[in-house]
Amino acid sequence: MLRSHLTRLLEQAASGLQKDGRWPEGALPAFSVEISDDPSHGHLAANWPLVLARTLKRPPKQVAAELMAAVQVDPWFDHIEVAGAGFLNAFLAPQACAAAIEAVEAAGADYGKETAGSGERILVEFVSANPTGPLNVVSARAAAYGDALASLLTAAGHQVWREFYVNDAGTQVEALGKTVYYWLVKDQQAAVPFPEDGYKGDYVREIAQAFLAERGEQALFGLDQGAAISMLSQFAVDLIGRWRERDLLAYGVRFDRYFSEQQDLRAAGRVEAALAELERQGVLYSQDGARFMRTTAFGDDKDRVVVRKDNTPTYFAADVAYHWDKYSRGFDRLIDVLGPDHHGYLGRMRAAVAATGKPAESFEVVLVQWIRLLRQGELVAMSKREGDFVPIADFLKEVGVDSARFTFLLRSPDSPLDFDLALAVSESQENPVYYVQYAHARIASLLRQGAAAGSGDLLLLTEPEELLLARRLLSFPEELTHAAAARAPHHIAHYAMTLAQEFHAFYNRHRVLGVPEPLSLARRRLARAVGSVLKESLALLGVSAPDRM
């Protein structure tokens, strides 16, 4: 909205020069408009003369002068000057401030958003941790990221579906069932040794106790060990699923669907169907008694087993079926948010997508790096199997939802993150999220005082700090679009920090109340607009914007 405004203005000038025959016809190279960080460089800086110099075979400064001579007067800009090696620095006028406030007032909480339905149908799969224990704090980062990404994509006009894939089939779940069985029969004649691949966390005993409470000991009567374990596995998975849903809701994450590998894929015959389709395509072959998919034909670095020697389908086979199922539900684009341990898995998944004939770009994977959890500088082990991990519920109790989400979303998903629990708790009052929330609360407090009568005169907003706020507000729509396209919610977190900072600076230097009414009203409208965009930004991140703190 803001940068494109300047882009258009300059392009019109260039097009005029081309029409007059002073510049050659044809497409001109693209250029960038940036928000200046040095006030002496204006509010915006364009580098077109630098880029054009080569095309036009003239020095950048001369190109700039020619361009400037042709540029039309625009109410948003006080003036535009040539600076440095050939930058164009644009300085905003009060008109722009008025335009910013009116734009935010007109759109409200939808400011900068695309209208729903104009984009793609996108399925975002995230968290999707094995259902063998309570959600680990490690999942908290992925949950915050996936949820915020989904919100961002919605704001960018896409139809977004949040999905959690429950891997409730396979050996890990069986190992969990065995462990529950161990606890149930521990003190009986039928006692078995602790399973070799068993889960050591205390929560497994809780599951055993819950089973006794809900089903009673008699539920196991007459079952052989295998059947009992199978029943216990199912019980455990269901219970853990309920724990997780509860924890995620407390964290502000609501999935549109928990997709069960066992029920929605295997029992529904989707895995066999997918395998049959692969057979039909002739991409399977037998070797060493197993059935392989020729994923190397689609760029993978080796072929992958889809049906084991014992005739059971692999996790990969189920995942092929799962992704095909997603496409069959009409989604244009699939985004998988995975942990970094899955990157070795990408090649075969891309192959699976290629086998559907879907365009390769329609399947995206975001690898969210681990957080390394420390406690007073000591690394906290994170093994679910060893039972040594921090459940998300405990973590949130210590750190708080807003603080946790904001901390995670301030970082790029690519960046490994060290998170010191002791530090996080002791400094929770110093968390950057409070800086942003404080700005919002401050604005709310301002607006509670002194009822506004009339609309004031927005053109009275001429102070440097007011123009900086106008610039920031006007750049929000582009910020949002960019963050969505880059799959980068952390840009929004940084934007909110910057907007809050610029508001605090304004507030400290200028009075909103107690100045002549037309100016006071105008400043209140500016403050309200800032508060509105702060709240919208925080909402995209799943963070609250309190009126009082």
Next chain:
RNA sequence: GCGCCUAUAGCUCAGUGGAUAGAGCACUGGCCUCCGGAGCCAGGAGCGCAGGUUCGAGUCCUGCUAGGCGCGCCA
């Protein structure tokens, strides 16, 4: 050995090929008889190493070093 991610201030991290590289925390010094001091202003200190592309490189390319993760008929 191969692949992916990472390396920026004392710490945790931003930085769509642009000008003098930023923020929070920590540290130092200032700032409301008045709208919320959870704030503002000022200060010190940094792009792992070596080449290359470019008018211009923290950003792109190559090599190296260090850390994380992966390379299973586990999921």
